[in-house]
Amino acid sequence: xxxxxxxxxxxxxxxxxxxxxxxxxxxxxxxxxxxxxxxxxxxxxxxxxxxxxxxxxxxxxxxxxxxxxxxxxxxxxxxxxxxxxxxxxxxxxxxxxxxxxxxxxxxxxxxxxxxxxxxxxxxxxxxxxxxxxxxxxxxxxxxxxxxxxxxxxxxxxxxxxxxxxxxxxxxxxxxxxxxxxxxxxxxxxx
Numbered sequence: 001x002x003x004x005x006x007x008x009x010x011x012x013x014x015x016x017x018x019x020x021x022x023x024x025x026x027x028x029x030x031x032x033x034x035x036x037x038x039x040x041x042x043x044x045x046x047x048x049x050x051x052x053x054x055x056x057x058x059x060x061x062x063x064x065x066x067x068x069x070x071x072x073x074x075x076x077x078x079x080x081x082x083x084x085x086x087x088x089x090x091x092x093x094x095x096x097x098x099x100x101x102x103x104x105x106x107x108x109x110x111x112x113x114x115x116x117x118x119x120x121x122x123x124x125x126x127x128x129x130x131x132x133x134x135x136x137x138x139x140x141x142x143x144x145x146x147x148x149x150x151x152x153x154x155x156x157x158x159x160x161x162x163x164x165x166x167x168x169x170x171x172x173x174x175x176x177x178x179x180x181x182x183x184x185x186x187x188x189x190x
Contacts, residue, residue: 025116026082035070
């Protein structure tokens with residue numbers, strides 16, 4: 001897009017209901033995921049002091065908040081336990097490092113490793129993927145416990161929230177395969 005050209009690439013709005021989620025390490029969580037909060041980004045502006053005023057100066061790094069997912073808990077608590085067992089394997093509360101070592105030495109192609117990639121696909125009006133957010137090397141940071149409450153009449157199921165920390169993320173235009181996708185940031189610069 002040239003500097004003079006002020007027409008957007010698309011005149012359609014992103015719709016909050018048009019997305020799907022994939023996490024290899026917790027497949028049943030993918031099915032029951034209800035809400036995803038994409039990360040906030042802080043560019044850490046700094047000031048240069050002068051005798052008269054502080055001059056704002058761009059920061060030298062960015063900080064990304066963890067990604068948050070809200071999901072419905074299935075009747076057997078399978079999706080909740082997938083995250084719980086993963087967290088237990090990483091944190092190793094029993095003091096026995098056997099589980100941690102198994103997760104650490106599993107091949108990258110195995111779904112049972114210390115970290116897992118997480119993908120969120122934005123869909124168009126025909127439910128075709130158009131953009132993919134890929135969060136690399138995610139690990140669970142926080143898992144809320146579902147709340148039983150007999151006074152609530154408008155919520156038909158238990159829900160829980162999980163927070164994931166990740167190493168980095170990419171935004172790509174989907175072209176059919178993850179290896180064939182185009183980085184969205186480089187596309188917007190051209």
